[in-house]
Amino acid sequence: MPMKTVQIRLTEQQLKMIDEKVKEGKYPSRSEAIRDYLRKVELFELFNRFFEITEGKPLKEEDLERIRSKVWREEFAPRLLQKASNSA
Secondary structure (H helix, E strand, O other): OOOOOOOOOOOHHHHHHHHHHHHOOOOOOHHHHHHHHHHHHHHHHHHHHHHHHHOOOOOOHHHHHHHHHHHHHHHHHHHHHHHHHHHO
16 A cells, blocks of 8 residues: 655654664564554554443354444445545
């Protein structure tokens, strides 16, 4: 996917944290560290959505299928459609 360049402002502490991760070799660059953090936030939000849907109740197989279907409709399908329309 083509990437765009954006300018962001970070606190000294945030930049230091990112630079430490790059220095440790966890990420090849600041940009990759930030992209990875964004991916993790997205996953965290999906987990939160999952817990909202389940309301903290024990799940059966049919519950999981219902949730999977709902998450697909509400979360993933719209993103795929958006990506498809952006690349057209």
